[in-house]
Amino acid sequence: MTELRLPGMTRGGGGPGGYLPAAGADRAPGPAGLPARVLTDAQLRSGAAEILEAVAGRLQDGAQQPEVAPVIQEAVRGWTAHRARTGGTVLPSADQEALAQAVYDLRYGLGPLAGYLRDPRVENVDVNGCDEVWVSYATGERVAGPPVADTDDALIAMIRSWAARGGQTARDFSAAAPLVNVALTGSARMTATMSVTPRPCVSLRRHGQLDASLGKLMQLGTIDPVLAAFLAAAVRGRCNIVVTGGVNAGKTTLLRALASEIPPVERLATLESEYELFLHGTQQHPDVIAFEARDSNSEGAGGISLHDLVAHALRHNPQRIIVGEVRRSEIMPMLEAMNSGQEGSMCTLHANSPTEAFDRILILGLRGGLTLAERAIHILVGMAVDLVVHVRKRHDGQRTVRYVSEVLEVMPPADTDRPTVNRLFLPEGPAGRAAAAHTPSSQLMERLVGAGFNPGLLERPQGAAAGGWR
CATH class of the missing domain: 3.40.50.300 (P-loop containing nucleotide triphosphate hydrolases)
Known part of the structure; x- marks a missing residue:
């Protein structure tokens, strides 16, 4: 998984997608303390989706990082300015950086789960429905994470997208094909299930020691x-x-x-x-x-x-x-x-x-x-x-x-x-x-x-x- 680095951008950790954590109670603390931001997780997901919809036509499949970074950065600035003009809170740089990363992850990565794959401390991520997330760390610690989608249907749509573009060949994820396993381009293995479980479930196993000897x-x-x-x-x-x-x-x-x-x-x-x-x-x-x-x-x-x-x-x-x-x-x-x-x-x-x-x-x-x-x-x-x-x-x-x-x-x-x-x-x-x-x-x-x-x-x-x- 490639990490987007925009000018002046720093990377968050611990939370989903590498996004910086909200000060509110909708974000469970990870093993390390992190600075606060204004947007809640739900607002961040919603904002990233709006921005991506606006610029999707300019983000080509397989585009290189230098090509998409200016496009995403410009879109985030425009969205932020519009929000301020319509009475919204002025967003600090931490939120704008998190939004840019979230847009990139939605288009080219695993959306709100992408940051876990960038964190070398993470071993596994298990999602039992849109709002039940468990993160296993190399320390043996198992931590409850924040929701990754607003609804189970939204989670299914994300899994379907990952399955279609994550492996060498597109894999179906539907009621007719409710079980899927996909290798995610050098970063992790994804297993997902629907229809035969009460809620859609997805498990990520992060590959460690890719250069093992x-x-x-x-x-x-x-x-x-x-x-x-x-x-x-x-x-x-x-x-x-x-x-x-x-x-x-x-x-x-x-x-x-x-x-x-x-x-x-x-x-x-x-x-x-x-x-x-x-x-x-x-x-x-x-x-x-x-x-x-x-x-x-x-x-x-x-x-x-x-x-x-x-x-x-x-x-x-x-x-x-x-x-x-x-x-x-x-x-x-x-x-x-x-x-x-x-x-x-x-x-x-x-x-x-x-x-x-x-x-x-x-x-x-x-x-x-x-x-x-x-x-x-x-x-x-x-x-x-x-x-x-x-x-x-x-x-x-x-x-x-x-x-x-x-x-x-x-x-x-x-x-x-x-x-x-x-x-x-x-x-x-x-x-x-x-x-x-x-x-x-x-x-x-x-x-x-x-x-x-x-x-x-x-x-x-x-x-x-x-x-x-x-």
Whole structure:
């Protein structure tokens, strides 16, 4: 999300849209104290809508910031002058700046929710109807926010607009298509619901650590130097890796960090339900083809699933396949790709423990109509997957931290029907962060050493790290 900066403009924080807060009771205080303004939130929304209506024809789609800033600034001055002539209160600069930002956000961003995405302290925003807003911060604090619209119908209209222009392809949001998920251009993922809930609901998950690397996660204390060196060698050694964890545990951030170790000369294919990895269009990975699944239209036509995309992506000659999150039957073509030439591929999977990943894969395969026996599926997993890396989150009393807790080496079934595992890194100490525990198999060690890993690192005692990414 691009922030408009007009001449002399300062940015508010904490409140929706980055607008400066009103002195009245219609604005709930955020974690930080902010200066007051004259306009209430409702007046600000109304004024921004009036100004946008007046200049909408002059604000082109995809316009650059220098092009629209003078237009919006001129319109705000005109609206403010008219208000003063008709008996309204003269607006201070703080209100005019907030109005300009509000107009920009309505046209190019998420309206009154845009400021939350500009605030690095914010993790999630949940809206249950136009006047019930909850903001979750990295500190673990959950704060009630001010209304984002005057009516639920107005909120639905805003969501419909965001869904239509937020992702790579326009997505419908209506009674016929009441569920929508959209990636919002490098800033967040939006999930919205209507008709099947009493009121329209929208949830924003703000992407953190878009430039994640193993080095940065090590600096945060998410992983220690030994684990960082191990994972870097595993990626360079073309190990197939499944990242597991619970909801909002940081799986995508870790996957981004792992991908940062892929040599830039390699051709990658990323496959996601909604873009979250954002590996494409970067200097670090110049040769990336990024696929995004597409929902069916209201007539049930035009849908493209991740299962479809995995098979199709293989025809584009990728050296690695990266699936942002495996949720359905795409797990089987993903495993087959891992086992038939696309070594070094990676994906994430919801699981509460690393060993639970095998049950999740089995369930997803059977749910997708796979007719293989359970043991055959486990054999395929054991042959395709090299490592399972599990990430957890917890609150340490000051903030929410994410950290790697376990790493498993995966091998085909031996004495049981399930894949054989070697628990390479296990939780250590009260914090439960991963520490080296067992030696990799000779085959895995050979690949790691070939990628530059020093086996002696695993013999050194490691203390528990502190921190974890937010």
